[in-house]
Amino acid sequence: MNEDTAMTLPEWWACVAVLSRTLASLPWGVFQRTPAGRERVDGAVGWLLNNQPNPEMTAFSFREALVAHVLNWGNGYAEIERDMAGRVTALWLITPDRVCPKRDELGALYYEVRGDDGSVVLLEPARVLHVHGLGFDGLVGYSIPRMAARSIGVGIAQDTFGQAFYANGTRYGVLVEVPARMLKEQISDMENYLDGN
Numbered sequence: 001m002n003e004d005t006a007m008t009l010p011e012w013w014a015c016v017a018v019l020s021r022t023l024a025s026l027p028w029g030v031f032q033r034t035p036a037g038r039e040r041v042d043g044a045v046g047w048l049l050n051n052q053p054n055p056e057m058t059a060f061s062f063r064e065a066l067v068a069h070v071l072n073w074g075n076g077y078a079e080i081e082r083d084m085a086g087r088v089t090a091l092w093l094i095t096p097d098r099v100c101p102k103r104d105e106l107g108a109l110y111y112e113v114r115g116d117d118g119s120v121v122l123l124e125p126a127r128v129l130h131v132h133g134l135g136f137d138g139l140v141g142y143s144i145p146r147m148a149a150r151s152i153g154v155g156i157a158q159d160t161f162g163q164a165f166y167a168n169g170t171r172y173g174v175l176v177e178v179p180a181r182m183l184k185e186q187i188s189d190m191e192n193y194l195d196g197n
Helices: 010-025 043-048 059-073 148-167 184-196
Strands: 029-035 037-040 077-084 089-095 099-103 111-116 120-123 128-133
Touching: 010 148, 029 043, 043 059, 043 089, 059 077, 059 089, 059 128
Parallel strands: none
Antiparallel strands: 029 037, 077 089, 077 128, 099 111, 111 120
8 A cells, every 4th residue: 555546535535625725725824933932034035835836836736746755755855046146936846755754873864855857865854845744753744645545445445346347247256056966957047047146
């Protein structure tokens, strides 16, 4: 069971779609920690999250995909693009199957990102927006489909059985075991009985 297979179960798809669309429709804010707690920061990142994170996506589609990644993989990632002055100019989604958070020999966090061509890029945390779900270390979230593989697998098996059952005209196959020596009349009577039911 993996994240892509889980999305073939209609119930799982519906749950992911409802949650991701609902959360994407809400305004998102950016906050910073202060000695008194936290305060909202109105800056470039907040504007990008609520207006247009990059030239190819709307804010809604970006947030919807990011939340769907968190629900399926347990993690959602976006690369933070900056201009020459260090100002945030865009947020680009990265599919979670290409990202691996790691620590170097000194314990510093970095993100290893695999490209489609097999190349590997290392990004420092300041260049990654990382939203994660429930996890074991506070850094990486659990993949819900992998954690609930058995339950989702049963749902997929039920769906597959239902498709085959209705494709077969809602009839179960019948197997009749008879003694090796059976009279032709008895065989004919049994065939007539089965044809009638």
